[in-house]
Amino acid sequence: MKNIIALDNYSSSTKLIKVKKAFVLGAGLGSRLKKLTEKLPKPMIPVFGKPLIEYSFEHLSESGINQFIVNTHHCAEVYNDHFKNDHYKEMPITFKHEPALLDTGGGIDNVSELLSSDPFLVYNGDILTDLPIINLLNHHNDNKNAVTLALRTNGSGKHIALDSKSGKVTDIKNLLHSGNTGSYQFTGIYACNPEFLNYLQHNKKHSVIPVFLKLIKEKLLGAIVIDDGKWWDLGTRTNYLDAHQILSESKFPNYLIDYKSNWKRNRSEESQIAPDAKIDKASYIGKGASIGSGAHIINSVIWPNSKVIAESQLVRCVVRNGQIAKGKLENIDI
Structure with missing residues (x-):
């Protein structure tokens, strides 16, 4: 397994640091899935008999990321029952419970003590993808961004405005009144330097979007467009069922090709x-x-x-x- 490295762009001397940890968002209510998440956290819905979050772990581990942090809230006991020894295969999982939902920004802040030493990845728990994470990490490695977003050209939520020359995000949903409502789909995957944690509100529920807007103003929010591989948001039942149909007819996801010859049975x-x-x-x-x-x-x-x-x-x-x-x-x- 290859080690992935990222630059600590904020230190006085350039140094190479392995990206080992990912924060996987697992606390959402999954309200768009309605009945399907009444008794399950959204990332635990089964896809060909395998919990969705395990696809995330497989995808991340392919890129050398082998330590996972997962926030929990709704039906948190399901995680504990399934991952009885707090490991996925040989890789450790740290579960961090949120008695009250903290949203994305608050959720990341709540685990900041586990992420403060090295660059890390944030990964939405309701996506299914095999886009090459290595491209994101290399781009983050080469540019002086606090955060680098992985984007797609196609998608139903094209809200990110990107200056392709500088690689900087310039607006999100025109919230900064740039006149650009966005041309790219955010994938829910982003690479972060530890300094990003200083922009979060401590012990407070908040979205990460206002934090991103502040980074845009300081020219510290970058992005890379990655159209290789496939990507789905499985947050709706339509997408959930569509994914089963498409999966059955394709080699997706490529990181599970050698998993089991009959795993899509x-x-x-x-x-x-x-x-x-x-x-x-x-x-x-x-x-x-x-x-x-x-x-x-x-x-x-x-x-x-x-x-x-x-x-x-x-x-x-x-x-x-x-x-x-x-x-x-x-x-x-x-």
Whole structure:
């Protein structure tokens, strides 16, 4: 595994520092996913039987980042139950609970004592991507920015204005009245130098956006456009189901190519499926789930220990842990 390095641009002498830590945002309520996150934190929703946050860990570790910090709030016990020894594989995870939500800026400040020594990465917990993080880290390494954002050319939320010559962000949603509402999608991934922590409000709930605006004024917020790889925000059920369909038809994500030859198989080996049930490739049947005789499952995700009654037909449905689905259902979460 390669070590990734970043420059400490604020020291009197240039030195190379390994980027080892990532703060993965895991405390959000997942309100756009509605029923799906009633009993799960958003980053723990299963994607082909694997919690979404584990894709983040795999992606980060590919770039040499092997220490994770995750903030928690809603259904925090789910993290503890799943990661019983506070590790993912050999890599340590530090969970930091927020009894009251602190938003992005407050969440980063709340773990600042764990991030204050070296450059670090911040990674949204509801994204699924295999964009090359190394490009972001190299760009951050080569430029004197407190923070460097990873951007995409395409996306539904193109709110970042970027001066392509200087590589500096000039506005966000025209909040600085530059007249530029933005042309680039923010991916939710950004590299930070420790000095960024000094711009945060201590022990106070706040968004990171006003902090970014201050950095823009001081010309300390940079960005790089990375269109290689794929990127999704899985914060909606539509995107969640679409991702299963696209994943089943592609080699994405490239960091899991060698994970398991059959990891995209549409069922857990510990599920019970009637021989005459039909399940398309864009669906997944979770561990301990059962599918009755004659059932037809189309682009649907059946979570662990749930049940689909015989002769039922499900189209773009999600059946949550331990629930029962019956009849002809379409675009319904059970």
